[in-house]
Amino acid sequence: MYRQKDTVVSIRAALDRGGGGAAANGNAPPATQLSPADAEAARAKLPLGPAASAYDLESARRAPAPAPPLQAVAGPGGGGGGDDGLQKRSGRFHGDHEEPMTSYPVPRFPPGHTSAAFDAVVVRKSLILSPAETYAECAHHGEEKAKHGWLKMLMLCFIAGCYVSIGFSLCLLVGGNLGLDIYKERPGLFSLVFGAVGFPTGFTFIVVCGGELFTSLCAYMAAAWWEGRVSARTCLRVWVVSWLGNFLGTATCLGLLLAARSYENKDAFTLLLAQKKARQGIWGGTHHGFGSCFVLGLFCNWLVCIATWMSCAAQDLVGKVVAIWLPISAFVMMGFEHCIANQFLLPMAVALGAPLSARDVILGNLIPTTLGNWVGGAVFVGTVYAFAYGRPNALIVAWWSERCTARRGAGAAGLAGGLAGRV
Numbered sequence: 001m002y003r004q005k006d007t008v009v010s011i012r013a014a015l016d017r018g019g020g021g022a023a024a025n026g027n028a029p030p031a032t033q034l035s036p037a038d039a040e041a042a043r044a045k046l047p048l049g050p051a052a053s054a055y056d057l058e059s060a061r062r063a064p065a066p067a068p069p070l071q072a073v074a075g076p077g078g079g080g081g082g083d084d085g086l087q088k089r090s091g092r093f094h095g096d097h098e099e100p101m102t103s104y105p106v107p108r109f110p111p112g113h114t115s116a117a118f119d120a121v122v123v124r125k126s127l128i129l130s131p132a133e134t135y136a137e138c139a140h141h142g143e144e145k146a147k148h149g150w151l152k153m154l155m156l157c158f159i160a161g162c163y164v165s166i167g168f169s170l171c172l173l174v175g176g177n178l179g180l181d182i183y184k185e186r187p188g189l190f191s192l193v194f195g196a197v198g199f200p201t202g203f204t205f206i207v208v209c210g211g212e213l214f215t216s217l218c219a220y221m222a223a224a225w226w227e228g229r230v231s232a233r234t235c236l237r238v239w240v241v242s243w244l245g246n247f248l249g250t251a252t253c254l255g256l257l258l259a260a261r262s263y264e265n266k267d268a269f270t271l272l273l274a275q276k277k278a279r280q281g282i283w284g285g286t287h288h289g290f291g292s293c294f295v296l297g298l299f300c301n302w303l304v305c306i307a308t309w310m311s312c313a314a315q316d317l318v319g320k321v322v323a324i325w326l327p328i329s330a331f332v333m334m335g336f337e338h339c340i341a342n343q344f345l346l347p348m349a350v351a352l353g354a355p356l357s358a359r360d361v362i363l364g365n366l367i368p369t370t371l372g373n374w375v376g377g378a379v380f381v382g383t384v385y386a387f388a389y390g391r392p393n394a395l396i397v398a399w400w401s402e403r404c405t406a407r408r409g410a411g412a413a414g415l416a417g418g419l420a421g422r423v
Contacts, residue, residue: 054132054389056227059140127315134313135223135389138382141312142224145212146234150241153212157242160211161249165344167202169257171332172345174198176269183269195333199341200325203304207311207320214242214340215373219305222382227391243339243370250344258351267352274349277342278360290368293337297372298380300336303327304373305381337369 129137148156175194183190206213221235257263263270310323331338346361387393 054136056391127319129313129315131313131385132389134309135385137312138220138309138385139223139227139229139390142217142220142222143227143229145217145220146224146230146238148212153238153241154245154248156210156212157214157245158249158252159209160206160213160242161246161251161340161343162253163202163205163209163211163249164213164246164340165202165250165253165257166205167199168341168344169198169253169262170201171195171198172270172273173262173266176273177266180268180272183272191333191335195329195331199332200328203307203324203328204321207308207324208317212242212245214239214246215301215304215338215377216308217242218301218374218377219308219382222378223386223390226383226386239374246340247343250340251347254344254348254351257348263348263352270345271349271352271354274345274354275356277337278346278349278354278356278364293365293368294372294375296335296337297339297369298376299334299372300331300338300369301373301376302380303331303336304338305377309381309385337365337372339366339370339373342366342369 145153171194174197175190178190178193203213205211206216217238221230221238224230225232225235304327307324307327310327311320314320314323342365346356346365350356350361387396
């Protein structure tokens with residue numbers, strides 16, 4: 001069952017009305033489904049009119065309703081003109097008279113005393129968003145991430161790179177040490193253990209604890225761009241900064257793990273996997289070539305962004321973990337290419353003694369994998385859902401409706417003219 005309409009409760013407005021306790025205790029009015037008439041009225045008020053997308057409706061819905069004006073009521077001691085910093089009484093109307101109603105004292109706070117997260121509490125009625133609401137949520141995420149300052153963005157990308165490195169190390173040190181004989185004789189079992197342990201853990205850290213990963217931002221920023229909320233230049237800046245910030249995080253974790261000698265006597269599979277991946281994008285010989293590496297990266301980030309999409313739809317921690325675990329473990333088991341994970345694996349293999357050159361690492365893997373990851377996230381997830389639920393779909397439908405209406409009008413006018421000529 002999809003979530004019905006959210007009820008946005010303004011905490012500050014509730015405090016001013018003397019109703020802070022109800023909002024804090026979760027006794028908000030029940031959410032209701034938006035009727036078709038209300039949806040049409042909301043569309044009419046938006047700048048795009050009938051061409052409003054799910055993103056526009058979500059933005060209009062998020063705006064909290066203004067609080068009713070307060071009425072000064074004299075306190076028990078008389079003389080209600082003074083402001084003692086407390087709202088002690090409020091009123092309710094019965095016909096032509098007002099009946100005073102006493103409420104608990106609620107302090108009046110200065111403007112801007114709370115964060116945005118405290119000001120608006122979203123009360124949800126179910127544990128999953130509908131696909132259209134998920135698209136709108138992801139587009140809003142892209143718009144918000146574009147507003148991050150340089151330092152904040154860099155720190156979030158840095159920590160995301162660290163989390164990916166921790167997850168990949170868990171893969172290599174646990175699943176990778178099942179033994180090369182099992183890897184060769186029972187590859188299915190080896191891939192199952194290797195994919196189920198490690199990588200999903202790192203991605204869960206990113207979603208729950210906070211972090212900005214280049215691969216996820218491909219879908220977020222594409223959705224925000226299709227909604228007209230960010231420019232192409234802003235998208236490019238976010239993608240470049242996130243890629244470099246993720247690389248900084250993976251390099252830092254790599255150095256710390258080498259200093260801790262975590263891979264000592266446990267590097268056999270790491271070296272084998274890195275040499276297999278490093279030259280994959282180079283034409284000739286036994287290697288698959290640039291196109292094959294590109295497609296492996298495309299499928300990888302398609303699944304990664306599906307995990308991101310479903311984690312946005314899930315409204316509880318268990319739902320987010322399950323939404324992340326299934327697609328992420330799937331791409332690892334199938335051997336797809338993730339550019340940020342390879343930022344950690346390939347330099348680690350070089351540090352452990354693998355005979356790899358800079359050409360093998362950069363041209364042979366990172367460039368085709370990064371391009372494939374971008375297409376998989378920005379095109380196959382962000383753009384596809386934008387045309388399904390977003391502004392492009394709304395504009396196309398509105399344009400087609402206007403064209404059909406104009407054709408029907410022209411046809412009716414021609415028919416009337418023909419009849420008049422015959423008469």
